[in-house]
Amino acid sequence: DGGITQSPKYLFRKEGQNVTLSCEQNLNHDAMYWYRQDPGQGLRLIYYSQIVNDFQKGDIAEGYSVSREKKESFPLTVTSAQKNPTAFYLCASSRTGFGNEQFFGPGTRLTVL
């Protein structure tokens, strides 16, 4: 079955640590995205990539980094520079081209201890 997987489902981080969230898709989508969701809020775009080896900052990129070495994979690193990283992180992918909707993975819940 085609879909998007994210791991881990839950992640606990100590202050000052970097952590990497995994996102893999087998939908053959060119575009991939990372969002952050805080309680009672909509989604905010962290980074996006429309093609391999290229990515762009979204609205809240500070304290995060990404790579896109393979079409299927778009890992997100939450660095120690991110001051308030506790949140629900969602990865999405889509075809390029007008109007194609984004499909979302199951999410990773990150908690800073």
Added chain:
Amino acid sequence: ELKVEQNPLFLSMQEGKNYTIYCNYSTTSDRLYWYRQDPGKSLESLFVLLSNGAVKQEGRLMASLDTKARLSTLHITAAVHDLSATYFCAVGPANSGGSNYKLTFGKGTLLTVNP
């Protein structure tokens, strides 16, 4: 800057009743999406609306788009408990071509359907 406002943010309704969720946006758009999110889960795509006057229906849910009024509605008919979830609209600015990244999400409407 594109801003998206959903109303209401919280909606408690009885089974069998009808209601409408509103999604207003501030600048010209040519694409609007509705998503559903169950507690602790991911987002599921419900509707894609790409033109003025577009109407889509799936089961008890019907979505419409009025680009002139900058308004989309999600109408719920004869609600059932299984529809309890948070519903988000997401809007893309006009003339962004094939780039689908630039979506602005509303804060979501938490719908609770009571027996």
